[in-house]
Amino acid sequence: MFVIDENDRYGRFRLISWWRQERLLSAKVLVVGAGALGNEVLKNLALLGVGHVFVVDYDTIESTNLTRSVLYRAGDEGRPKALRAAAAVKQINPDVKVRALNGNVITDVGLGVYGEMDVVIGCLDNRESRLWINRQCWKANKPWVDGAIQEISGVTKVFVPPAGACYECGMTEADYRLMNLKYSCPLLKREDIAEGKVPTAPTISSIVAGLQTQEALKLLHGLPVKAGAAMVFSGEANNFYITSYQRKEDCLSHETYPPAEDAPLSVASAAEDAIRFAGATTLQLDRDLLLDLACPRCGVRRPMMKPLALSHYKEGLCEKCGGVMLTNIVHRVEAGSATAKRTLRELGVAPYDVVRVQSGRDTRFLRLCEDRDRTMNWE
Numbered sequence: 001m002f003v004i005d006e007n008d009r010y011g012r013f014r015l016i017s018w019w020r021q022e023r024l025l026s027a028k029v030l031v032v033g034a035g036a037l038g039n040e041v042l043k044n045l046a047l048l049g050v051g052h053v054f055v056v057d058y059d060t061i062e063s064t065n066l067t068r069s070v071l072y073r074a075g076d077e078g079r080p081k082a083l084r085a086a087a088a089v090k091q092i093n094p095d096v097k098v099r100a101l102n103g104n105v106i107t108d109v110g111l112g113v114y115g116e117m118d119v120v121i122g123c124l125d126n127r128e129s130r131l132w133i134n135r136q137c138w139k140a141n142k143p144w145v146d147g148a149i150q151e152i153s154g155v156t157k158v159f160v161p162p163a164g165a166c167y168e169c170g171m172t173e174a175d176y177r178l179m180n181l182k183y184s185c186p187l188l189k190r191e192d193i194a195e196g197k198v199p200t201a202p203t204i205s206s207i208v209a210g211l212q213t214q215e216a217l218k219l220l221h222g223l224p225v226k227a228g229a230a231m232v233f234s235g236e237a238n239n240f241y242i243t244s245y246q247r248k249e250d251c252l253s254h255e256t257y258p259p260a261e262d263a264p265l266s267v268a269s270a271a272e273d274a275i276r277f278a279g280a281t282t283l284q285l286d287r288d289l290l291l292d293l294a295c296p297r298c299g300v301r302r303p304m305m306k307p308l309a310l311s312h313y314k315e316g317l318c319e320k321c322g323g324v325m326l327t328n329i330v331h332r333v334e335a336g337s338a339t340a341k342r343t344l345r346e347l348g349v350a351p352y353d354v355v356r357v358q359s360g361r362d363t364r365f366l367r368l369c370e371d372r373d374r375t376m377n378w379e
């Protein structure tokens with residue numbers, strides 16, 4: 001017997017044979033980017049009654065966003081996208097718990113956040129962030145759904161670690177070239193990352209975000225998805241086809257971390273606290289840390305101590321001769337060094353992150369548990 005409760009908001013959904021509304025209500029989804037795609041994905045998640053939506057964006061609303069962003073209104077200009085989007089989600093469906101993070105996905109979202117999610121949806125406009133999310137999802141062993149749009153065409157991709165092809169497996173030489181990953185001056189790529197300004201119509205963002213959300217819906221229900229593949233839609237010819245990626249065994253994105261141990265540490269802890277906690281000798285950094293810059297011509301040295309992801313090309317120019325300075329980038333911190341006295345945050349570690357500490361060949365993965373309450377505070 002099927003009883004339809006007309007007062008049940010989700011009553012119509014329940015008529016779909018495989019639908020489990022309770023699964024959706026308990027689900028946690030991370031949405032990275034609250035632009036054109038992010039708005040549509042967030043709107044869909046709110047309508048579906050997905051119980052926990054964590055939204056990240058560092059940007060503020062501009063008037064040009066209003067033609068492609070169903071969650072924003074005239075007068076919202078200048079307000080942080082993540083906060084405005086989360087408030088709108090809550091308005092559409094008060095059942096949804098939201099967490100808005102007005103910050104950078106690379107430097108401000110710890111791996112502990114990924115670890116608590118069921119699925120990650122990337123609504124981004126640049127390859128650097130996609131590559132980062134891809135690696136984080138592989139480390140945390142979480143599926144992710146990517147979307148990309150241009151004019152009236154777009155692509156939706158689903159990746160499910162640890163087997164199968166990942167986003168980087170599908171990257172071409174042209175993608176690497178566009179990212180300038182192989183550039184001799186690592187700071188130079190910073191400026192080129194301002195891709196972003198691709199013209200798109202709200203119609204294609206609905207289509208691609210619709211597919212993204214639908215694939216996430218299938219993942220949440222344990223329904224089969226085509227992982228390691230791209231769904232390509234060309235809006236001019238109305239062509240729709242699926243292309244599968246080949247897994248590259250030498251791909252740099254395939255590291256999956258073992259479950260992390262909870263450690264009584266936070267990003268405010270010094271690096272040496274983490275090293276000492278594990279009885280280790282070295283802390284490995286997941287993000288490139290720009291320690292300092294040096295001019296090869298006039299010998300000018302400038303301390304930086306910030307993640308490369310937040311550094312700009314202009315900062316890499318010598319104040320004396322205007323030449324390009326050499327970057328000193330580190331990935332490890334040794335016990336007893338001056339750098340080890342710095343807080344994890346100063347070293348580019350994100351709140352509620354998982355840090356790797358090593359002694360010899362033994363590696364331990366520590367989750368910064370004292371950041372959890374502040375980071376995962378659903379509203």
Ligand SMILES: [Zn+2]
Pocket residue numbers: 165166167168169170248251252253254
């Ligand atoms: Zn790969």
Ligand SMILES: [Zn+2]
Pocket residue numbers: 295296297298299300318319320321322323
């Ligand atoms: Zn100089």
